[in-house]
Amino acid sequence: MNTRRSFLRRSALLTASAASLAFATLAAGPAAAQAGPDKIRIGWAVAKTGPNAPGVATTVLPNYKLWVEEINAAGGIQLKSGKRVPVEVVEYDDRSSSEEAVRAIERLVTQDKVDFILPPWGTGTNLAVGPTFHKHGYPLLAATAVTDRAPDLVKRWPNAFFFLGTGHGYGEALVSYLEQERKAGKIGTKVAMMSVADGFGVDLGGAARKVVAKHGFELVYDKTYPVGTQDLSPMLNEIKALAPDVFIAFSYPPDTLGITDQAKVIGFNPKVFYTGVGTQFPLYKNKFGANVDGVMSLGGIDADDPAVQAYFRRHKEVTGQEPDRFASPIVWVSLQMLQQAIERVGVDRAAVSKELAGGTFDTILGQVKLVDRQWPKLWWVGQWQDGEFRGIAPTDRAGARPAVIPKPAWKP
Amino acid sequence: MNALPSPAAAGNPAGAGRLALQALMVAGLALLAALPWLGADDYLIAVGINILQYGVLATAWALFSGPTRYVSLATVAFFGIGAYTAAVVGETLPWPAVLAVALGISVVLALVVGLATLRLSGVHFVIFTFGLAELVHQLVNWYEVNVTRTLGRYLFVDITQVQIYWQLLALLVGVLATGWAIRRSRLGLALQVIGDDEVVARHVGIDTTRAKLLLFAISAGFIGLAGAVMAPRWTYIDPAIAFNPVISFQVLIMALLGGANRLFGPLLGVLPVAILFELLSGSFPNHFMILLGLVFMAIVYFIPNGLFGLLQRRRHRAGKEGSK
Amino acid sequence: MSAPLLKVAGLTKAFGGLVAVDKLSFEVAPGEVIGLVGPNGSGKTTAMNLISGALRADRGSIRLGEAELVGLRPDRIVRHGVARTFQLVRVLGSLSCADNVAAGLAFHPGGAFGAGARERIHALLARVGLGGREELPAGELTYIDQKRLELARALALSPRLLLLDEWLAGLNPTELREGIALIRSLRDEGLTMILVEHVMEAVHALCNRCVVMNAGVLLADGPTAEVLRNPEVVRAYLGEDVETDDLPPPRLPTGEAATQLNLGAGGQHA
């Protein structure tokens, strides 16, 4: 109790001095004005139900839980004052609806008066809640949004941070990487591409389509399919008949599984076999076992890095499941950054945003410094090798592995 | 809804009650409109938007489906069209023009679809309208992917949350006023007759197709407008967000719960469901679905005729006891 | 005989292989009340459905005055002045008695709606003996009163021709007397009617002429007393049953009517 009283007095002093700063950050809630809170309230509204639930359950929620667990196990976030303050969680289900998500964020801000809000899953939802985060001055660490508009959006929303790159980035990087392999004589020029008719597939497919010819490839198949298509075998049969050197599917998790399954069944084994979201999921490896070797996708990780391994281990210990090898580590990095920013500047949201934008952070993926509030150092292409999904491009990045091309044959 | 003054208005004790009710409604409306100035915080406005949105949708839905008993799941087709229209032209046209375009497209679609489908009945119509909404979703999707080559549109317009709230409130007043007027018109009587017995309707000289079509279009127009009004709230709109079939189901459930055959019935369903959703999802984010399911079933088993029916029976009973 | 009000010529309707009405021709003069009689399944109700537009004729013509009715929708035919009741009574059960009549008044050129209709609604209800029941839901009326209400609704259409399909069936002797008196008063006002009727007492009392059908074809057409003595007509009535029309089975109403399983006036189909 004694310590508490002195602490209160100190915080009152700090409050007074902070008040002069506070008027600059009108949007910051009352909690932010206290420099030394007893706890930090963290809120999130993510899809526990509806079509987005699988994405949340794979990539987002386990990381959030792990983060809270680790912080509180250590006694809390250590503020500048040296005091450790635990985090307290308020969570909602956005039911995979943009409208529910917006309202839940309003609720977290105005009713629950949380100090920070962790973002929802997916491009659409992150963009839907963007204006609300912006209005109330909360930093939005969009770690699962892939949008070509990210460079514009950071200008519009000064508290928004984009970690997962643009569709354009992935599409173009993939093709220009493949050009290197073509020039090395490992693959021919025929590319077959299929993409899911959703923001993700359209962005990545569109980017790839634009640059295919420039990099000396020929697009022999280029079709989209609707979300929720249950049988992709007609497309794959047709593609197999075209005998492409490179097969690219910008697909979603259930399709990724279906495509791989069907390719294996009909013995479609191009030199480069690339599938979309879901390839990096633990589920993928569990289902296909050794057959995953050689499959490419977006994302990846330097799995030999001890920090990454430690993260994998902790994730599995605490949540009972392995993280995916694409967005999971990035979500984790964003959380590490948020924690470090709070440790450095406290719970003042404007200061935290500023720190996130300009600071350098020590994460499981090394030193991270955002550029224009976006993270440029992504793994654009990865490949399953020896039971791990490893980054292969950009090839000059530390930890990049040479790709295995051609892909090994499917095993029965 | 009667050609004759209804019994309640004819000077018996309930007539005074109705007058009081009307006064109360006007007062309530004024209060709702002033809410943003009375220090309601953003969350309260957000909840208000949610309730108003479903209020407009459910009331508009019941305009058509209540009297005709054609259960439509096409709500989201029109809602999505409205939202998508706003996303397409929202940054280029002035806002009233955006609303007009959304209204126009919804009404035209409703007329075309209505001509083809209103001869279906019962569950066939239900599933047909569900299929219709999905078809519209798929076609918009295909068009965006293959023609415009971008999926997902960004809508940045300077419309604040409070402005959306007011627009929805105006829309709700509009849809209620329309419903009120229809109920007092020949069209209203025609629909009641159609809902009771379509064969008889034709044999008393009602052009049933025209009546149904007209109402379907009016209902669709309001739903489309609601979609357009809501669109700026989400910044990013893709077909999956605009044409989320959950909206159709939620509207259906709310309207049925409240009582689709009364003008204020759907509203009566919207309030508890929306508030219930809000309370449950806040207090029990992990058991939300289970609790919601249980509450739903409890409603079906214990409040069989909709909340409006329940209230009416209460009043009935009270009236009877009073006269003893 | 003056120019006929209704002129049916060569009217034919088949359901699949069964010809329910076969080249039927007859005329009805203005102010005339004719009985359309015949055994069950002889095509009487089908003929009524054809005239009122519930069914569409395969061939033939139905002229009301100058207007050709074949091919018109029921709501158009109503506007030409044809009203009907249904064999199995069809009141609008969820609406009040007043609204049932209002429905008859509102949708034709000579009709009325709203305040202007009130007096006529009261008058029509009083006329059929339902005065004072304006606000009672029609579904709560007895079967007989529902029939009265249906008649009031048909009269609200201000018809030139009224089709009554077994309107007097199932009444007790007192009710029957009242019913006959009611129809007679309509006749006395000059309303043209076709009665499909099995109650011979009523046919004798109301109709000066009868058209007899059997197995879809016209069997006899002439003064009532004469026609009903016709040996062929007698044989048709007493002889073997003819198969029933291939009409959709009726919706079963509640109450006593549930035992009436003969043909209906067309179900919910278009």
Place this chain on the structure above:
Amino acid sequence: MLIVDVLLAGFTLGGMYALIAMGLTLQYGVARIMNLSYGEVLVMSAFGTWFAVTRLDWNPVAVLLASLPLGYLASWLIYRVLMMPLVRRSGAGPALEVDSILATFGLLFLLQGVLLLAFGGNYYSYSYLSQPVDILGSQVAANRLVVLGFAAAIGLGLYLLLTRSRLGTAVRAVAVAPRFAPLVGIDVWRLSAIAFGIGGALVAGGGTLLSMFLPFSATMGVVFAMKALVVVIMGGVGNLLGCLVAGLMLGFAETLVARFVDPGLTLAVNFALFLLVLLLRPAGLFGRVAR
């Protein structure tokens, strides 16, 4: 080659659609319950199968033998306990439709909530017989053939049950004329419960079969329920042959369009086909006009 590809794909997809719709057509056609929680039962069975296969090392075919009777029992209970009060209250009149929509909507939430609690929102999948089988030069996954075979067997068994047994005759009588069935001594409610149960057995079997070749998640039930509803309505309510034909039509339409037109239009074509059929035949392919 191409033809065999298309035929195989069309049959497996269409057969799957028909299979998941058959149970629903019984539940809706006979028991008059518009069961919105249908898809949840399907997904529950898929999860049960996943559990038995991956944790208890059962063979999926053995699971199928268990899921059929379990599905029957569970659905029979749902009908007796949950639906019976509604049926009694409405006297099987039009109110039953609204009531059953609302009640099964609640049940949908309840079941999905339980699934989410137990399994979370993740995708689940296991591998079973995903080896290629060569048929006339076309490769098809063995698991799909197994599914197709069982779907055909179950469909045929059901057809025989309905046409060759006393029970089946009674069930059909209830489907065609629920109000007249009591006149010939049929206990409509008991039969409705049985039909609802058989429908449940079919959907549980369908869930097990589906899990053999499709990934699934707790939130996917609605997708299947809606697909099943479309097939049921398109084929004509209560008509098994209609289910089969409508399912195959949709399956083939999807396959043909994917192969020869544009895969992006598969779902659009499916719904367009459905709408077209309803416009031409308002009661579905094999349905009688509502009377």
